[in-house]
Each structure stands twice: as C-alpha cells, then as structure tokens.
Amino acid sequence: MDSPASFRPPRLAERLLEATANDGESSAIAGDIAEEFQRRAAEEGAGKARRWYRLFVLQSLPSFLRHFVSWSLTMLKNYLTIALRLMNRHPAFTFINIAGLAAGMACAVLIGLFVVHERSFDRFHEKADRIFRVYADTRDDGGMFRVAWTAPPLAGALREDFPEVEAAARLSPWPREWLLAAGDKSLIEKDILFADASFFSMFSYVFLYGDRETALESPGTVVLTRTVAERFFGTGDPVGRTLTIRDLKRDYRVTGVIEDPPLNSHLRFGLMFSLIGTSQAAGTRWNNNSLFTYIRLRPGVSAGAFEEKLPAFTKRRYGPQFFAETGKRYEDYFDQGAEGPHHGYRLEPLTGIHLNARVTDTLSLKGSASHLKLLAAVAFFVLFIACINFMNLSTARFAHRSREVGLRKVLGSRRGQLIAQFLGESLLLSLTALVLALGVISLVLPAFGRLAQRPLVFADIFAGGFPALLAGIALFVGLAAGSYPAFFLSSFSPQATIKGRFAVRGKGHALLRRGLVLVQFAVSFAVIFGTGVIARQMDLFNNRALGFDRDHVIVINRANMLGASATAFEEDLLARPEILRVSRSESLPGRHFDSTGHLLEGRPATEEQTLMMTYVDERFAGLLGLPLAAGRFFSPEIPTDKTSAVVINEKAAKVLGLSNPIGTRFHKTFGEAQPGEFVTVVGVLKDFHFDSLHREILPMIFRPLAPGNWRLTSVKVRGERLSDTLAFIQKTWSTYTGGQPFTYSFLDQDFGALYESERRAGRIFGIFSALAVLVACLGLYGLISFSAEQRMMEIGIRKILGASTASLTGLLSREVLVLVGIAAAAASAPALFLAQAWLKSFAYRASISPLLFVSTAAVLLLIAFLSVAYRAARTAAQSPVVTLRHE
C-alpha cells in the first residue's frame, strides 16, 4: 500500500479537489481519496480508477462546498465582529476616517455631475456632430475680433457655393424684451429670438403643433414653446391664432408650438419669430455682423477641409462689394501678412459653443472651459486628499493590530485569510463612506444646483459612467488603504508581531506617512492660494474704478413706451428731492453695444474704423459722472448738437490718430444722412469701462439720441429709502403709460452680472477648497492622535524628567508644522503658474503679491497648528501616571 505514487489522477478532478479541500480535515480527506485512487489503479487498472476518482470527487463536492461556505461565514462573522468592535472603540477615529472619505467622494461627484452637464450642451440635437456655427475672425486697426455675429448674406452664399453644406440657418440672437398681447392677455416676454425657416429643420426641437418645415416660412409668423403658449392661449392648439408685439405694433400668426427645449442648450428662447421679412434678414452688406449663422455639413465632410475653402469664398463673395464701396481691390487690402487687416470665417462645432470662450457671443449662462478644468482639478484634489487621508488613517489604525495578527497566526490563520480580512475590513469602511456620500449628495445637490445655476438632478448619478466611477473609487481606495496591513503585517512571523508594535515604528512607514501628509498640504496650499487669487480678481471687478458712477442708478427698460409723455414723466420725477438726475439712452454700460464702421472726413474709404456706437441724450455724462478729457458734452442750448455733433472716447481718438480731435468730422451715417453730410466731434470723454473687465476698453462714439433710438431711461436717486422711491417711480410710470408693465434694474447689478460666471466659480471654488482643507485637517488630527498615543510612554518619561506641557506640545506638533511649511514652499511655484494661467483670460488682472503667499502659508500653518495643538496639548497635559501605565 505504501508504494510510491505511480498513477496520475484525472487532472481536472484533482484541481477541483485541491480548490475545495485545502484546509485541516479536508486535506486528510483529499489524501484518503488520493490513496484509494492509487490502490484501485493498482488493483483494477488505471482507467477504472480514474472513472471512480471523477465520480467520487463530483459526489463529494456538495458536502465540501457546504463545509467551506459554513466555515467562511463563521470567519466572516468573526471579522465583522472584530471590525465593528474596533470602530466602536475609536468612534472619533472611525468618524474622521469615513466622513473624510465621504466628503471627498461627494465633492468629486457633485463637480463631476456639473462637468458632465456642462459638456452635454446641445448634444440632444440629432446630427449635432455635423452642425457648426460660423464665426467671424477679423482684424483691423481696432484689434482682433472673434465674434459669433456674421453678415446676413453669408448663410445663403454658403449654401449656394458649397454642395457640402446640407442646410444653413440664421438666427438673430439678441434677446429682446417686449410687451406681447393675445386676446385680452398682455405680458412682457424676455426670451424672444428671430430665425430663418430652416432653423427648425436643422435643430431637433419637438413640435407639439404645427409643421417643423414650414413654420417660419412666411413673414409674420412665430413658434412658441409650450410654457409660453400656455401662458397666452391655455392648453389647446393655438396654431393660427394671433400674437401682437405691442412695442412694434405688429401682429404675428402662431404657426407652431414646440416642447420646452432642454436646458442644456446654448440657445434659450420662449418665442421664435420668423426672420424672413425683417430688415435685418434682407441685409446685403458683408461688413455688417449681426446674425448667428449655423450650417449643417453633409455626412463625411471634414470641417477642417471645409474651413480651408472659406478664404477663397470670402474673397469671391465680399470682393466685389468691397471694391464698390472702397474703390480698392480685396486682395490689395486684406490678407497682407499676419499683422494686416483680415476678414475671415471659421467654424465652431455646435456641441462646443457653450464652453468656447474664444468666440465672443454674449450668451447668457455661457460656460467656461477653463473654470470647468479648474473645478475638475479641485474635485480631483479633494478626492485625492480624502483618499490619502483614508489610507493614512487606516494604516495607522491597522498598525495597532499587529498583536491580533500574531494571535490569529498562532491560531492557524493562513496569510491569505489575513489579507482577505484586512482588505475586506478596509472595503467595508470605504463602502460605508460611499453610502454616506450618496446621502450627502442627495441632500446638497439642490443647493449646489442653485449655486451653479444648472438643473442638476440626483438621478444623473445613475447614468453614464458614474456608478462605475463611484464603485471604482470605493474599491480602489478600500483596497489601497487595506493593502498595507494586508500584505505587510501579514508577512511577519507571529513571534515578531506579538512581541511589539515594531511595524509601526519602521522607517519606511514613517516616511510614507510624512510623504502623504506633505502631498496633502501642498495640494491644500495650492487650493487656498487659488481661492485667494480668485477673490482678489473679484475684488478688482467690484472695486476697480470703472470711470463712471454706477451706484444708485435705476434703469427703466422699454422707457420709449412713454412716448410723448416722457418729458412730463421726467419732470414729475425730478420734482422729488430724492431723485437727482434723469437721462435717456439707447444702451448703458454692461449692456450690448453695436459697432459700425466710421470714416473721418478726407480719409480714404479703406481707413474706415470700427467703433462701438451708442445713442445718448445730453444728460448722460452728468448722470454717470463721466469726466471730459477735452471739449464739451452735448448741450441742449446748441441746436446742431441734436443732429450733427458726436462725442468720442480717448481710445477712439488714439486709434484714429487724432491728437486734437475737437472739430474733426466724420461722414454722417445715421439719421437722415445725405452723402456729403458730416458730424463734428465736440468732445472727448475720458475712457471708462462700458464693458466687462474681461476686455480692454474699445474705441467708442456717442451719437445724439433721436426718439427712434431711445430704449432706456436711467434715474439717479439718493441711496436712502430706495423702495419708496421705486414705488413712486412705478406709480408715475403707470400714470403716464396707461398701466404698461414696469420693468427695471439697477445699473450696478447689471454690471455685476457680467462677472456672474467668475462669481459663481469663485464661490464654488471657495466652498470646495474649504472642504479640501477641512478634510486634510481631519486627517492631520487623526494622525497626530495616533502618533501621540504611540509616544505616550515617551511623554510620561519626559514629564517625570521635568518637561513642561508647552514643550511637550511643541515636541508633538513640530514635525507636522515643519511638514506643512515644506509643503507650502513646494507648492508655491505650481500654484503661481496655475494662477497666472487663469488670470490670462482677463484684460485687467489682479496682481499676485508675495503677501498672498505668506498669508496663505500662515493660514495653512494656523489651521494645521490648531488641529494638532489641541490633541497634542491634551496628551501632554495627562499625568505621567496614566501615560506610563499605557503600554
């Protein structure tokens, strides 16, 4: 019987046996089976024995498995008990560990949701990948412009000249605010746009009533969104009914109703009127940029290759008109080298419009790719810090358990079991954190959505890559944090582990822990620094001298509705002591300005200069407190000021090369201008920021206001009792307009809205950076607690030998503070680099003073010190009797 093994049992069955029967009793059983197999093979032949072996293994499998599972469950129960008991024993530690990781995950998911939303813009359109917006890329003496507004004839010309263009549509994108009426209902509507007939066949809006192809085909038609349609006509089918624009005194026929468009679109509109038949649509001038042009390319057409055909196209189409207007050949003027004048068109993909900041389009709620990157970086960092924390704290906690490891080993745990135990325990913690994070997200998501001004919903978490991402993070962090004790602690002999907590004091471990703390605080430094830079830039936005007085100015929209009673209205207002000044204008700082070419008398047509242009009355400069650099402002006493005077800003004088601009004349291009008529510059205003500080001050011309250009009335009031003043203005308005709706805003708020995107980014950034620091400090607190406990005995001995509480506190916190200091120094350079990259997008930038570095480092050190010192002092203050008994 005791002969050497000469027969081989079937390979597969043998493996199966080995996999299931590999401990204690089962091993003996497997041995028995092997032995019996050898005997049978010798007695009855190998084939028969092999058949028996297979059958036998299969028969025994269920009972082996039952045995295996029941033992695993028993062990699992034991592991869970131990894990929960340890969590219970150090509740603060456990809380810090789980809450920190949960906060990190929640941050990352919130920002992730936001990023995904921002990137989803306009993707709901079918064929979105083939739709492009054509933008103008031009250069003249005034500078370079990349603007989304293009010439009216562009869309038609593109469709005629290129078979690659499947469809083209134009859109007049200025959102108007008009008083609309249907039947006896009249309401102010804000989101009013105009578009070509092809607009709805190009974009995938869902039609509830009406026909997508023909809806905007004829002049005087309008398509409503469902909300707006219900506001005017109730829930029925309104196609064929009439809607009146009171401001224009024109009737429009409703030809369609679409489902409310998704919010993740760069276009927001409530009403889309037909562009056909408007003067804007009929425009033929190629240097009048006023419409958005969208094209859809045929499948397979490369946008890049198409773009390359556009310069020749522009020359072919615009050339003759240019020659007729200026007497110059297109090629002699344009495209003379990189610095010369340039007139070109390029494409931007529909799905990229929302985040593309290079093309100016003044769309509301425009996204920002750079802010998105910044936020994604912050999200990554917070999560990163949280993960490091989790690993650090878990590692520290596990290190306490070398004795348990030793004991388990003595009792027969194999290494695999220990590894599984520690990894499992770590996973348990990280999964708990995940659940907690989901709870937190569902709670704060609405508030975050409001802050970001985006409709974010919790259900989005279950879409896309989020479930995989979350599970991945939980798994990764859990495994990474558990891997140290799992593989390191379990590798020691039981003797060594039971003897003492040597593993914790190992040099490698301390180095790793220090490294992790260093990284955490370097990241924290960068984040705090970034927040500081954003705050400074916001300060600059809010406090930079804009060159005009924007406080306490109430802006009345649609003021031209006052019509003939305007003067009486203004007299009534000015009769009150709290109302200081009144002025009428077409636009105001912070709002839209048109730009048009202007030509000085005696200059060749090629020297036409694009100037920002607006119409103002003679009280405008007084109301805004605009100082003059030379000459005078419009005056009511001089009759010619009403028709043939203009005022320019300093920048315009500079661009035009005028050293003494007063008295120079422009060709008149407004009002009832005849060829050969001129307007005279009577004054030069000092430069002021009529546009956001993102852009430099542009050359500007002010024309005298005619009734046809009048849109706004500004009222300068005293700061106190504002609501009474407003109520009075509203009452007076109602009296003179016969109850027209009164819509107003405050100039400083209008202007502030230009920085809404930065303000939002700043606040989001601030919140998340605070979180990052908080999480890092939680980690620090946990670590110092741990190290204080480690050094209990040492502290006791030091105390007996005469060390004071203060010196012991210093001893415990010194290492951490040095680490934080090093982290700050190391992070300075990258933080500065990033901040400068961000600031590049502004024409007027906050300076980064060395003080900011110092104060950031000081804040960081203070926070770190506070979180460390408390714990250290508490440990140091303990009586040596307690500390010495500790081990």
Added chain:
Amino acid sequence: MKDLNLTEEMVLWAVWRLKDNAYGVTIRDHIVRKTGRCCPYGTLYSALAKLEKLGYARKTVADPSPWRGGRSRNYYRITPTGVAALKAALELKTALWTKDSVLALEKS
C-alpha cells in the same frame, strides 16, 4: 453518555477493530467489506469529527506522504469512553433484539 447514530456506530466500530491502522481509507474499506455499504468521505469525516468531539476517538496526524499527493494521514484510535459507548450501543441492541422479537420479525 451520548448515544451513537448508525453511521457513528459503524465508524467507531471500524476504528476499534482496525486498532493502529484506522484512517480514512481503511475505515471506509473495512465498513464496506463487513457490511457491504458505506458512505462518501464527507460523511465519514463528519462522523469522525463528531466522535472526536465527543471524546470517543482521538486523532493523530501522521507525516505527509507522496502517494497521497503530499497530504498527511489522520489516524484515529478509540478511547476508553469510546469503548464504553460501543458497549452501550450493543446493550441497546441486545435489549431490543431478544430471541422472541427476532423470531417474530423473521415471520412477519
């Protein structure tokens, strides 16, 4: 003293009979040869574990050997309490199976 069930009784009996040579293979073999029936190893070993736990048998682990795939043998020896248990089982049987009842069973 706890009563044995049938499997345990057979196994303990085999361990007793096999003296120094009682381990998985021989026990099974012995039972099969004497009674014509036995059990898979799983059942055999859970019976052995039970006997061991009750203190009726004692296990010793021998050195691993190559023809067993490098696995060791678990030898079992009966203990005095085990012998007592076997006696008790026998007493129970003889109490039940008196000559009268055996005859009666054969007739029915």
